[in-house]
Structures are given as structure tokens and as C-alpha cells.
């Protein structure tokens with residue numbers, strides 16, 4: 001799964017060496033970044049002209065905090081390839097004025113030309129980035145209060161639930177949808193239910209990822225466990 005994802009990202013980088021890549025974090029992405037780093041070492045894929053924008057970041061965590069998304073993406077990707085650090089962008093969860101930071105991030109994405117390819121994971125309830133069920137499809141970069149399911153799902157990375165931050169900054173759903181191409185990676189049994197719902201084609205704010213059904217260029221890469229509840233009819237068409 002990660003190999004396939006890395007091939008698609010590599011293709012994008014080769015075809016357009018100054019692409020803007022939208023990046024995601026989370027357990028699912030680790031293999032994809034590892035595969036990209038392998039390619040970089042073996043084939044010398046260059047990221048010198050690439051720009052990146054990350055989907056989200058917790059509010060209140062230092063970039064050096066091991067659970068911050070800054071730390072994650074530096075460790076899994078940026079520190080291991082030749083991308084110049086000043087071409088990589090993440091929301092600043094330490095900004096004094098978080099509202100202003102959200103607006104700044106949204107305009108920055110526009111200024112650099114928007115994402116050519118957005119890498120995306122999905123939460124068990126269908127969230128994308130930190131956009132929880134009920135978030136408007138028109139939303140741009142904004143502050144979110146993290147729902148308890150999300151905090152619980154992420155608590156394995158912190159040692160106590162109380163240590164999981166209560167707020168985050170996330171690209172909005174409209175921000176994500178502006179990407180020219182979207183690559184959704186889904187892994188494991190826990191995601192099977194949401195994948196089955198996604199492939200019904202029904203678009204509802206109760207499942208934020210369902211908006212992807214209206215995007216013209218989405219690739220879903222999933223493992224067998226994540227696909228295990230997909231109906232035989234859908235399998236024939238999509239798998």
C-alpha cells in the first residue's frame with residue numbers, strides 16, 4: 001500500500017519538480033514516507049523545488065514536542081530528503097493570534113499555487129485533517145476543538161488522555177478540496193466500516209470524507225482489511 005502511494009507521489013514529483021504537496025500525518029502515513037525516503041536514497045528523487053503544506057497541527061505543542069506534527073513530519077520525511085526547510089509549511093500552533101494564523105495559512109496556500117497532490121488519511125468517523133462530522137464543506141483553515149473520540153484515538157501517542165491537546169488548527173474541507181489531486185490512504189479493520197459508507201457515494205457533512213465523492217481526481221489506496229466490508233458489487237467496480 002505504501003509502495004503504491006510512494007510511486008504516485010514520485011510520479012508527481014518527477015512530472016512537476018516544483019509541485020506543491022499537501023502532507024498528512026498519522027500511523028497510516030508512516031510506511032509511505034519510509035518508501036519515499038527509500039526511493040530518495042536509491043533513485044535520488046529530488047525535492048529541491050518542492051513545496052509542502054501540512055494538513056494540521058495541535059495548538060500549544062512546541063515543534064520539538066515528540067507528538068507534534070512538526071516533529072512527526074521532520075522525523076519521518078523532511079530530515080531524510082533534500083527538501084529545503086523554508087519550503088515546508090505547517091500551521092503554527094503556538095501563534096499568539098490563532099485566528100490570524102488560520103487566515104495566514106489559508107492565504108499562504110493560495111499564494112504558493114495550491115496543492116497539486118494532497119495526501120490524506122481518514123478517521124474512524126470519516127474525519128479528514130481534523131475536520132469532524134458536522135464541519136461545513138465550505139470551511140477553510142480553522143481552529144477545532146478535538147472531539148473525545150479523536151482525543152482517545154490519539155491518546156496512544158501521549159501517555160495519558162489528559163495530555164492530548166484540546167484544540168488544533170486544520171485545513172478546512174474547502175481547502176482540501178481545492179487540491180488538484182487527492183490520494184487517500186486507508187488501512188486496517190477499524191476503518192472498514194467508514195470505507196463501506198464512503199463508497200455508497202452518499203455525500204453528507206456527517207461523514208466529512210464523503211465530499212471526496214464530488215472531487216474529480218481522487219485515488220483511494222486501501223489494504224484488504226479496510227476493504228473487508230465493501231459490498232461485492234462495489235468491489236467489482238473499484239477493487
Ligand SMILES: N[C@@H]1[C@@H](O)[C@H](O)[C@@H](COP(=O)(O)O)O[C@@H]1O
Nearest residue numbers: 025026027028121122123129130
Ligand atoms: N489529524 C489526524 C488525521 O490527519 C489523520 O489522517 C487521522 C488518521 O490517523 P491514523 O492514520 O493514525 O489512523 O487522524 C488524525 O487525527
